[in-house]
Amino acid sequence: MMAAEILGVDEVVFVEPQFSVLPDPRYNDTLTLAGGDEGRLLLDEQEEPLALAFKNGNCWVTGSFLFRNPTALLIEKFENVNGGIYQEDRAAWAAAVREYYSLALRAEVSPTIEDLNPNRRGILKDLVEKTWGRGNGTTCIDACCGSGVGSLVLRDLGYMPLSFDNDPALLSLGLSTGRLLPDETMWIDAMKVSQYTAPVPRGIGIMMGEINSFSQEMWQQIVSELFAVTEETLITVGTEPEARLIRDWGEGMGRTVEISENPADPIYDIWVCRSKKA
Structure with a gap:
């Protein structure tokens, strides 16, 4: 409206x-x-x-x-x-x-070039569905949503996405392709998301990183903010050391975090972190 x-x-x-x-x-x-x-x-x-x-x-x-x-x-x-x-x-x-x-x-804002691997939608859909099942209208944050493949998958499964990113060209691409919907999308700094939403039941952060010595502090703040506004959280990263860092950050906030490999996707969502409030 x-x-x-x-x-x-x-x-x-x-x-x-x-x-x-x-x-x-x-x-x-x-x-x-x-x-x-x-x-x-x-x-x-x-x-x-x-x-x-x-x-x-x-x-x-x-x-x-x-x-x-x-x-x-x-x-x-x-x-x-x-x-x-x-x-x-x-x-x-x-x-x-x-x-x-x-x-x-x-x-x-002019959209950036198309960045979606056509196979990604199905692989990611299987991962989210195996983790949580269908959404039935449940609100689910899509943190650092990029051009919106995560939001698209959430909508496929019956969730109500709340999407945000700090890259306007990627957001413009997602909005122009319909993967992101205008009334669900925010152009904000992911390190400050708790200023813009009350806690919601679930949240995803798909392919976060690269987390290295230069970016670790930033990613810790992003992940901590995501944990702060979600009861259950699904995060994917490219490497095991990154997954272990996320586990450490979550446990430091009193959450349970389980990490595992994802053999279905050898390119993007190779390591999966599943977290809940304890």
């Missing part, structure tokens, strides 16, 4: 230029300084603020409060103009905001 449709207007323009900056409180000031003599306040099911929009010409200048709170000045500004109060489930608004920024990314 489009953000404009939820607010009952023709067009919205978010003051935050990218999805990744939605937690930044400085954009409250930007919205406070925006013009407008008509406002709309969106509340969630708990009557907490989700968004504020002010009419400016032919569009509505909008700020989202998914990951931050509005200031008293913003609420006062709304109270001083002609306004209406609307209500929507937080999950629906979050999907609409992801859609808004994903569509903008797809329009503005």
Whole structure:
């Protein structure tokens, strides 16, 4: 559902230029300084603020409060103009905001060249299905999703993907091919994912690495964040030393981690790490 449709207007323009900056409180000031003599306040099911929009010409200048709170000045500004109060489930608004920024990314960023091995989809599908079975609508994070083969497989199996990566060209490829869907996708730093989602039942991190002395600290933060927001996690890497590192990081967080070889894929997902909260 489009953000404009939820607010009952023709067009919205978010003051935050990218999805990744939605937690930044400085954009409250930007919205406070925006013009407008008509406002709309969106509340969630708990009557907490989700968004504020002010009419400016032919569009509505909008700020989202998914990951931050509005200031008293913003609420006062709304109270001083002609306004209406609307209500929507937080999950629906979050999907609409992801859609808004994903569509903008797809329009503005040229996709990288196609990178999907045609055999990968079936091999990965077998791995996920053998690990967890079918999803039946369960939310599953696809961390460092790249161009979206993991999300495609999750959707094949009945999961609801929540996908993210920090590479806009790969995301653009996934969005343009349909492997990634706009309302499921976030352009964010994987080292900060807990700022953008509450914990979900499951998560995958497919072909993480290369983990070496130069990148180890970064990957530890990425894996730790993924563990922090998932009850069960499936991670694949290329080598046994990488798998052992992931096991050590998980056990250091109090999780159980089992590692094993995956003979079905000699190129990509050679070592598999299955983890649960203890």
